[in-house]
Amino acid sequence: MKTINEHVFEVRYKPNPKILDYRGTWAELISEHMKIPHWSIIENRVDIYDKNNQNHAFIGFRNSGFENLDSPTKNYFFDQAIKLFTFVSQLDGFEKQPFVERIGVRSKFFTSFDKGFDELKNRYNQRYLTLTKDAEKAINAKLIDIGGPLNFADNLGNFNTNSGPMEKKQALQFLRNRKDDTVPDIGLFYDIDYWLKPNKGMSPSEINQNIKNFATAAWDRHERVKNLILGD
Numbered sequence: 025m026k027t028i029n030e031h032v033f034e035v036r037y038k039p040n041p042k043i044l045d046y047r048g049t050w051a052e053l054i055s056e057h058m059k060i061p062h063w064s065i066i067e068n069r070v071d072i073y074d075k076n077n078q079n080h081a082f083i084g085f086r087n088s089g090f091e092n093l094d095s096p097t098k099n100y101f102f103d104q105a106i107k108l109f110t111f112v113s114q115l116d117g118f119e120k121q122p123f124v125e126r127i128g129v130r131s132k133f134f135t136s137f138d139k140g141f142d143e144l145k146n147r148y149n150q151r152y153l154t155l156t157k158d159a160e161k162a163i164n165a166k167l168i169d170i171g172g173p174l175n176f177a178d179n180l181g182n183f184n185t186n187s188g189p190m191e192k193k194q195a196l197q198f199l200r201n202r203k204d205d206t207v208p209d210i211g212l213f214y215d216i217d218y219w220l221k222p223n224k225g226m227s228p229s230e231i232n233q234n235i236k237n238f239a240t241a242a243w244d245r246h247e248r249v250k251n252l253i254l255g256d
Contacts, residue, residue: 028133098240131242181238183242
């Protein structure tokens with residue numbers, strides 16, 4: 025089984041107009057620190073990115089974040105996101121304890137399945153999101169596709185999920201910057217979005233701890249769901 029993944033961290037804070045004065049200086053410093061070669065400046069933010077947009081950092085006057093395609097390990101994404109935010113929080117002009125309105129980590133996974141769409145659909149229905157016998161009787165029709173959102177909360181925060189069996193054409197609509205030949209023909213899609221709305225000042229260490237906790241929990245939860253549905 026091949027799994028492709030993508031992740032994004034974002035923190036939204038009360039607007040900080042000082043950032044607009046430091047954009048040029050910050051772009052070069054962040055690019056060098058993160059070893060990401062390209063950068064651009066738009067009206068109210070700085071973007072730092074590599075050639076294939078595999079890694080993309082952004083710093084704006086009301087939000088900052090980091091995006092990654094195909095994290096090779098469980099910790100790569102959150103290590104890079106923490107490396108970025110720790111550095112940014114030390115730059116002149118950035119609030120030392122920003123008033124955080126929302127903090128979140130969103131991860132998407134698509135795992136190949138070589139036994140056909142119908143088999144994957146049946147496993148998903150039988151092992152994860154199940155139609156009861158009474159529901160099947162009431163609908164009185166053949167199930168041709170299944171999937172949908174389920175929203176939860178745990179000790180870390182809230183998390184929204186979306187999942188289901190997908191063919192490549194549909195998966196490409198949910199995945200970012202993917203070439204057709206890099207996406208499996210059939211697979212299990214799992215999207216999990218962890219978030220909190222603290223509405224308070226937070227230290228960089230508090231923000232970084234949330235990044236790590238959210239990203240780790242999302243990866244582990246996906247592994248359990250994947251093994252439940254795709255395991256023999």
